Amino acid sequence: MTTTDLSPEPVPLPLSYTRARGLTLHELFERQARARPHAVAVRHHGVELSYGDLNARADALAARLIEAGSRSGNHVGVCGRRSPEALVAFLGILKAGAAYVPLDDDLPPARLRAMAEDAEVRTVVVMPGSTCRVRGVKARVDLGAGGTRPVPRARGAATCARTLGGPTDCAYVMFTSGSTGRPKPVMVPHRGVVRLGLSGPPTSTPGPQDTVLHAYGLSSDASTIEIWAALLNGARIEIADREELLSAPGLERRIHQGGVTIAYLTTSVFHHMARAKPRALSSLRFVSAGGEAMDADLARLVLRDCPRTTVVNFYGPTENSVVSTFQQVRAADCDSGHVPVGRPYGASTCYVLRPDGSEADAGEEGELAVGGDGLALGYFGDPELTAQRFVRPPCAAGERVYRTGDRVVRDRAGALAYLGRMDRQVKLRGHRVEPDEVETRLRAHPQVGEAVVELAPARDTLIAWVTPARAGAPLAVDELWQYCAQWLPAPAVPRLIAAERLPVTAAGKVDRHALLRTAQTLDAPPPHGDASTEVSTAAGAGGLGDVLAEIWHTVLRVRPAPSDSFFGLGGDSLLAAEAVTRTIAALGLDAEHSSSLIRALLTDPTLAAFTAAVRTARDGAPSAPGGAAGSHFVREAELGFTLPTPTGPAPCPAGHARCC
Structure with a gap:
């Protein structure tokens, strides 16, 4: 089997993937556990679990889930944060024939409950120290401290992996931003994740000698490649704490102390490290960035300070199992100011579509559609949206692909360059954010009449203009802030500006351009000085x-x-x-x-x-x-921060408007 590449010559897939394509994640993990039972699979705060231990604990959890009523095809929630116990939970759920639904404790409570409801979660596995905020569950399994203590091998657990699940069954449900005001549940099959871990280029694939950094929340796409690329290839996972990921010295210490050789970073963290201390990545043999457009100047800094490190730009939506394309970044790629997103990754396909569904020529702009073995099953419980986004264009010869909504162009060598969105969706700090979702959520508040949400001129946050539901009534902006924070991920929580009315065009529509012109004064840079x-x-x-x-x-x-x-x-x-x-x-x-x-x-x-x-x-x-x-x-x-001389009112007390 070969990929459909945009270059004239198809790229052969690794033999390890062609042999594993028909297997499930837990079957492939069990092969690693049998081959290296005493090798360390995961380490966190000095606590280690071997492949054999991790497999035994997952078997025991699978038996407990089956006894609790979990059945093949069910969606089981995982409440908590990244930890060795979370890996036990993921594997145990898969061995029970179910699909896991990460419900990270750091997400807003209302959003967590909506995710669990929309994924029809009826059973949850709760990590140590987690407060389960999911309602309406029928069964709850607490791992507690037992998640890292030896437990007896439960009867029947050994047969779970052999009898339950197939490569096209759902492995997990991950959520993305939705324009309806609720996140969208994406069903990803086992084969999509196997493709992610085993079909990529050799430079990005870990081996038993590698240590892979695990630094992202369970509900983040980035954690998928961190976990499964390591476990499917016999590598060791090094778990980093949240504050280590956010501190350049802290992340550097974790990389060195943990012997980390591979780090799959979000673009935001990659940029942060490039600005703060690019040399901190120099001991890695491989580092990638994904989730947003890579800054060419910052990439050049990393290439300069890390000459022995392979730097890769990843691109891909949740609907195609995290990664669809890759570009191994070289200095020449940074010269144009825009780092390409590259070529299809592993067993993936890419098409640049015209509006009529035909394939665009080289140099012609179009919408990117992605497919191959990483393609998601669709949106759970929403066949209409699934049919709208997962299509069979004429140029794909009957293949089902996902329309990304991203504008791209390919050069004559076959490399793709990202140009922007075809709709209003934006990327903020690595998160897909739908301004329409924020508008819908604000309009649902009883105090709000109209709401308009736009990307700020500085392109680093959202701004929302809101009017009262009753003319002349005051708007409790603080209350609206808290309301948004309960529902939306932090990057989607907008700056709120209360207005009596919104400007309209001659056609009677809201004049968004006029609103953005007023926002430019809010985004004016502070005065410069020493x-x-x-x-x-x-x-x-x-x-x-x-x-x-x-x-x-x-x-x-x-x-x-x-x-x-x-x-x-x-x-x-x-x-x-x-x-x-x-x-x-x-x-x-x-x-x-x-x-x-x-x-x-x-x-x-x-x-x-x-x-x-x-x-x-x-x-x-x-x-x-x-x-x-x-x-x-x-x-x-030196990137532009200077502290201005204090002007205007003093910091406003709690309870007052926050649009200043």
């Missing part, structure tokens, strides 16, 4: 709290009060990393404080608590030479 002078001016005007409030204002585009939560104001983990990086650069703290400050922000995310943590770091350790942090933080500061 950073150290501005820090001292701000500190003299109101102290450390005012300095940090300005930094939060710059990052979140919202002026905080001391009691406000960073995440309640629309922050997420990547913005937390940016806030800490800017804090260290502005105050001249030692770069080694980054991990502890990120940990402090994640633990207690109020501005007051963060101010106390920064004060402890500042007073307890000397500043870096010259009033700046290490050289990588100087580079971050």
Whole structure:
């Protein structure tokens, strides 16, 4: 079997994949467990599980699930965060013939409940320390501390892998943003994930000698390739804590201490590392970025500082099992300013379509459609949307493909370049976000009459203009913030601007261009000046709290009060990393404080608590030479951050509007 490539010559698939194509994930894992039962499969905080131990625990969990009433084809929720126990849960669910549904604790509660409801989750496996927020379940299986302790091999568990499941059965359900106001459940088959782990180019495929970083939440696409590329190839998984992923020194330490050789990063984290300390990736033999367009200048920095590291740009939607194309990045790829997304990955197919479904010529722009063995089964419970997005265009000779909605062009050599979206969907910090979903969610609030959501001119956040349901009635903007945060992932929580009415065009439609023109004044950059002078001016005007409030204002585009939560104001983990990086650069703290400050922000995310943590770091350790942090933080500061002289009103108290 060969792939359908865009180049004149098809690319042969690895023999290991052609032999494994008809098997399930748990069958292939069991082969690794039999071949290397004592090899370490996963390590976290000094706790290790061998392949044999992981297999035995998964067998025992499969038996418990069957006894609890789980049946072949059921969807079983996994509540918690990345951990060795999560791997036990995934494998145990698959061995029971079911599909797993990751329900990461870090997601908003209302969104978690909607995901579980739409995936028809009736059984959940709960990780240690997790609070199960899913309602209406019929059975709950707690792994607890037993998830990492030897457990007896349950009767009947040994036959699970041989009797339940096939390669085209659903392996997991992952959610993407939906324009209806609810996330869309995508069903991914075993074969799609086997293709992901075994059919790629040799440089991206781990071996038993490799250690793969696992740093992303269970509900993130990025975790799929981290977990299964390692387990299907006999590699070891090194689990990183959240604060390590967000700190350049912290991630560098985890890579070195864990002996990590392969890291599949999101583009946002790749960019963060490239800005802060690209040399931190130099000990890796392979690093990839995916989820957003790769910045050519930042890629060039990594190539310069990591000459022995293979750097790859991945592209792919959830509907095609995470990765559809790849481009091994070289210096020449960065010269045009746009790094290509490349050619089909492994057992994948790609077509550039004209509006009539025919295939576009080289150099002609069109919509990218992807297919092959990674293609999802469709959207669970939504045959109409499945039929709309999964099609059989004339040029594909009857093959079923997924219309991505992405505009691309291919060159004469067959490489694809990403040009943008055909609809209003945007990528924010690695997340697919539908502005229409945010509009729908806002309009559902009883206080809101109309809502218009657009990407801010700076293209780093959403802005929502909302009008009251009753003319003249006040809008509780704080309440709307909390309402959005309960439903939407952090990058989709918009800046809220209350308005009595919205401008309209001559045709009577909302004038979105006029709204965006008003938003440009909100996004105007602060006045430039000497950073150290501005820090001292701000500190003299109101102290450390005012300095940090300005930094939060710059990052979140919202002026905080001391009691406000960073995440309640629309922050997420990547913005937390940016806030800490800017804090260290502005105050001249030692770069080694980054991990502890990120940990402090994640633990207690109020501005007051963060101010106390920064004060402890500042007073307890000397500043870096010259009033700046290490050289990588100087580079971050040079990217445009300067602390403005305080102007305008003081930080607004909780309960007031947040559109300033």
